[in-house]
Amino acid sequence: MTLNRRAFIGAGLATSALLAAPTVWAQAKPRVVVIGGGAGGATAARYLAKDSKGALDVTLVEANPIYTTCFFSNLYLGGFRAFESLQHGYDGIAAGGVTVINAMATGVDRAARTVTLAGGEVLAYDRLVLSPGIDFKDGSVPGWSADAAEIMPHAYKAGPQTQLLKAQIAAMPQGGTFAMIAPPNPYRCPPGPYERISMVAHVLKTSNPTAKILLIDPKDKYSKQALFEEGWERHYPGMIERVGPEFGGDKVEVRPATMEIVVDGTVQKVDVCNVIPGQMAGKIAGIAGVTDDKGWAPVHADSMKSKMDANVFILGDASAQGDMPKSGYSANSQAKVAVMAIRGELTGSKVFPAKYSNTCWSLIAPDDGVKVGAAYEPTPEKIASTSNFISKPGEDAALRKQTYEESIGWYAGITSDMFG
Amino acid sequence: MTRRLVLAGVILGLLLPQALMAADLIGDAEKGEVIYRRCSGCHEVGAGADNGIGPELNGIFGRAAASEKHGYAYSKGLKRMGADGLIWEFATLDAYIENPKALVSGTRMNFPGLKNPQDRADVLAYLRSFSDMPQNIPESSPTAFAPEVTLPPEVLAIVGDRDYGEYLASECLTCHQTDGDNDGIPAIIGWPTEDFVIAMHAYKRQIRPHPVMQMMATRLSDEEIAAVAAYFATLQ
Ligand SMILES: Cc1cc2nc3c(=O)[nH]c(=O)nc-3n(C[C@H](O)[C@H](O)[C@H](O)COP(=O)(O)OP(=O)(O)OC[C@H]3O[C@@H](n4cnc5c(N)ncnc54)[C@H](O)[C@@H]3O)c2cc1C
Secondary structure: OOOOHHHHHHHHHHHHHHHOOOHHHHHHOOEEEEEOOOHHHHHHHHHHHHHHOOOOEEEEEEOOOEEEOOOOHHHHHOOOOOHHHHEEEOHHHHHOOOEEEEOOEEEEEOOOOEEEEOOOOEEEOOEEEEOOOEEEOOOOOOOOOHHHHHOOOOOOOOOHHHHHHHHHHHOOOOOOEEEEEOOOOOOOOOOHHHHHHHHHHHHHHHHOOOOEEEEEOOOOOOOOHHHHHHHHHHHOOOOEEEEOHHHOOOOEEEEHHHOEEEEOOEEEEOOEEEEOOOEEEOHHHHHOOOOOOOOOEEEOOOOOEEOOOOOEEEOHHHEEOEOOOOOHHHHHHHHHHHHHHHHHHHHOOOOOOOOEEEEEEEEEEOOEEEEEEEEEEEOOOOEEEEEEEEOOOOOOHHHHHHHHHHHHHHHHHHHHHHHO | OOHHHHHHHHHHHHHOOHHHHOOOOOOOHHHHHHHHHHOOOOOOOOOOOOOOOOOOOOOOOOOEOOOOOOOOOOOHHHHHHHHHOOEOOHHHHHHHHHOHHHHOOOOOOOOOOOOOHHHHHHHHHHHHOOOOOOOOOOOOOOOOOOOOOOOOOHHHHHHOOHHHHHHHHHHHOOOOOOOOOOOOOOOOOOOOHHHHHHHHHHHHOOOOOOHHHHHHHHOOOHHHHHHHHHHHHHOO
16 A cells, blocks of 8 residues: 555654654544535535545534525526525535634735634634635725615615615515616626516516616626527516616616616616625625725636745635636536645645536526537636527527526536535 | 546447447348348338338438327327437438437437447348439448456446536536426436436437537536436436
8 A cells, every 4th residue: 555645644644643742643534614505605615525435624614503505696686596495505515524623814814824713712723725716805895885885776786785676676565676786807707797677577577567677887898699689579578677888877876865876967866776785705805905996806727826926826706716607506606626736736636637617597488498508628827618509599498498497507517616 | 547538438449339330331221121120010111101100211311300100100209300300321320220229318218229330230231222312332430449348337437526516517407407397408317327318318328419418428528428328327
């Protein structure tokens, strides 16, 4: 038998444990701390523990005891999913050998290789994985701030915000106006705002058929645009008006106190206003000092390792990696590559070439699902797309229904892959 | 020849349905009429043909899978393929009648398959005479492979590096569940390795139509497909 690192550590443990204090235990196994138990972090923690079979000491730090998926939260708004069906706990991950700590991480000292929690505890690490998702950029929509989210919800981190938005839609007066301020690039889930518009239209079509939907968009074009526009025309004719940058969609201000929006100088009163602000990496990435001037954390394409610190890996929305969209699927895919790289470094396990992929499904109307996806590989500069596919306008109903059914299969698949 | 090349040859030569390898045989419709007796217990074709155990086969060339006009009750598996865009043409028909379940998982056509390529070409030539498309001109064949070495299938299990298979498989688990649940995406655990490899190659060769799976399979080398298949075969 060859003496691998694991056997060696085991032997070292046995002897030193006789001699010394229990701290030797803590230091004997390489320690990986994961901050953020979402699509990237939950997958990473679970796979680190599972694949290393006890050779790594894995700790997951997550602010909330229950994770509410953003994915399918639009379907909840549309009445296709119960809120509870979006919620997942961490018992399965803990049962897989991960130490789960429900706390906010407030500090990272990269020189000392420690993480500080809100309660003051300090965790030491050999490798740190950051998957904190996004935070909103201050001042991105004039007049809106985090405090205004109780009046004009973002609902772009799923949870009470999503429930609030749904309640507001239900309470709209007949013939009222729902407005969405769509975000500038880059942001999480490129088709997300447009799937949301579809779901809101679906609800209003029956509950409030004379209502109007106003989509204020700073972007020239957006993900799956042809598919959404065709679908809106077919299912919700005349209901949705999009104001792009050519009509001032990029010059918008909101007034939460009076429920007004000002588009290119014109004031308009609305009944619900969903503000999805500009985004950046979750704040802890900035605190750790691994973000660039745009607010995202650059990584090496073959491993998701930070370009600024060889002991830090950044996954999911927070990372700046190249062509992959910021999606739950991408974060899950990236986690598997990072886990392999980390295990390779800490336990000597085999490291295979990185492969990434993504698929984003969107629901336009009942049984009318569409998808877009791509495969990716690392190049020296970035994660680059190697092939892709997208649903086509005019597909028949059977295929659209099947695509929707697949998305349900995907949700079941990815959540069981994340949470065990 | 490197080990890798030999193995690729083994996999292709041994496991791919002949249809995926060479589809340029010219069929003889008269001989095909005789072979068609193997089908006629379940299928009708020609004037006044109706559905029986299986759907009627008039105009089958160029017809979408599971789209017979008189309301035949197809299996879920074949309907899925139809919705995905599977069109019956020489290559797809050839693959289906060679091994129905390899092309369409869960198909209700309980037919062991015609192993002889010439028999298939003949029966398809016969069926083509009930189709509008020009007779006896095989559609362009998919890339042809010459079978190289023949080795027993157990070799595959050895070929597939389990660690590599496990890593590659992690990509599949975003959609396919390890416990075999099917909530809209089929389960893929516990399949015989051979069927798994055939299904993956059918996506890779674009004979199975699904775009997600075509993308997934196309980026895998033959060796990688073997590795993934070996890994999934071990999950129960
Ligand atoms: C409406 C909507 C629809 C979407 N639909 C889809 C879809 O259909 N498909 C898809 O693939 N993606 C979809 N997405 C995108 C997807 O939700 C995100 O891309 C994905 O969640 C990103 O994963 P992540 O790990 O980067 O971050 P997250 O999943 O957001 O996880 C971050 C976690 O970190 C925690 N955290 C942050 N900071 C700290 C800290 N300092 N200390 C402790 N914990 C912390 C947070 O509480 C959170 O649980 C959608 C998003 C939205 C908003």
